[in-house]
Amino acid sequence: EFKPLVFSGVQPTGNLHLGNYLGAIRKFVALQANNDCIYCVVDMHALTAQLVHEDMPGQIRSITAAFLAAGIDPEKHIVFNQSAVPQHAELAWIFNCVARIGWMNRMTQFKDKAGKDREQASLGLYAYPSLMAADILVYRATHVPVGDDQKQHLELTRDIAMKFNMDYMEHIRRAGYGIDITVGDEPVHAYFPMVEPLIDGPAPRVMSLRDGTKKMSKSDASDLSRINLLDDEENISKKIRKAKTDPDGLPSEIAGLAGRPEADNLVGIYAALADKSKADVLAAFGGQQFSVFKPALVDLAVHVLSPITGEMRRLMADPGHIDTVLRDGSARARARAEVTMKQVRDIIGF
Ligand code: ADP
Ligand code: NA
Structure with a gap:
């Protein structure tokens, strides 16, 4: 079986709110006791909706500060920012070729975020769930604590992993990188694990205080x-x-x-x-x-x-300290992601 490994990420866009805390960060903290955990500030995702950001370094530090303030230990676990580990983008390209357009067209978050004029949405916003799958699987992570709004993206992550495992089955076997897992009742020789979402508790989706039918969100104007x-x-x-x-x-x-x-x-x-x-x-x-x-x-x-x-x-009054934490975490994340990417390149034939 795959060794349990927890991965999750938060975008550096706007103020963190109670939904982020209860849906994500609080779970990140609790999971540290019994797991190896990797927590990421997903700055590349922040470009999907908006290219130019006023203060990207400040936003990245602010999410990092929230992680640390909530009780995440960056020495026992890993805290870093996504763009410092280019292996995420490399695996995302491969996953863009694995994922089917029909799968992406079913993503409700894209429909919500793209709004009425879908032709004007970025290709990045459309491919966002494929990068998210790469974020998780570049560490071959098995468990992902997130809010309920991310459930569909995690199902897509499983679909991508499954198709990669199936399509490259012979290559995976020949290279000797696979392990035998069961999916449902089926035995599968797998390179990537089937991730388990961790979405539970009394408030898996915190709603807006002004409108109980909308989720609490950074992007709400009010x-x-x-x-x-x-x-x-x-x-x-x-x-x-x-x-x-x-x-x-x-x-x-x-x-x-x-x-x-x-x-x-x-x-x-x-x-x-x-x-x-x-x-x-x-x-x-x-x-x-x-x-x-x-x-x-x-x-x-x-x-x-x-x-x-x-x-x-x-x-946040000591940005130098936060930058040191991120630099150290990024170096450790990069080393682990490169182990996976060497094998993936070998499986594909690059
Ligand atoms: P936002 O949706 O506000 O832009 P992110 O996409 O960066 O925030 O989400 C970061 C984490 O917070 C994700 O795990 C997401 O599922 C969780 N999350 C965001 N909003 C909520 C909410 N209203 N209730 C519960 N969890 C949430
Ligand atoms: Na979200």
Whole structure:
């Protein structure tokens, strides 16, 4: 079997928010205890929607600072930025040739991000999931902690791995690089593993505070829609007080959240921050009004986030230190990625 290896990435575009924290970064931290982990600031992905960025180095440092402030250990694990390891782009080209256009056409994130005028979207935005597959598989990673919005991209990663394994099966066998795995009940001689998404917890998709049907996102025009990791107590309090709700109070049972996306979202956020289930939260607050629940949520959010915010600010005041962490992490990532790429080139015949 493949040795368990965790990989995930976050784009250096705009403010990190509570969705990034609960959907991704908090899981990154927890997984360190029992796994070898590689965490990446995916700066090449940041070009897919927008070519010119005001302060790319600052954005990269800010995500790195969030990783470190949340508790990622860059010495035991690897923290680096994608563009410093060109093997990602090299494998992505090969995957562009493995992936089928029909597969890419099914990607809902592309449809959302491209908007109405799809002819004007970049080829990079279209190929984004192929680069994401390369990010993961260039380390032959097996587990990927992400938010629920990335589920479809991970299915595509498995499809790409499977097609590569099948198409090059004889070459993989001849070179002696493969291992025997089972996929479903089928035995497969594989070079790339079938990645497992790690998408769980009470808030796998944190929704906007202004519209319970949209995910909380860096790209939402309204700052009131999200809690940023750099927001102070006053901002957090304002945003939660103004968060959209319906006129009813909190139900005592999960079933009472059905058809109430805003209420469901706030209960999910509370549960995730408190490390409890939604049922536990409703057992405590069922029957109460939002005028009681919201202040409790503000206190909890401030309690969890303010130490991270403080540490992020402290780290960002010393850019030299962050750059050293990234340089060291990139060198270690490059060495590991090159082991895979030497074998992949050999399998292909380059
Ligand atoms: P964004 O979608 O805000 O641009 P990224 O694409 O950089 O952020 O996502 C970084 C990580 O955060 C991914 O693992 C993604 O699944 C997760 N994530 C982003 N938004 C949310 C959300 N609203 N709820 C849960 N997880 C999220
Ligand atoms: Na995303």
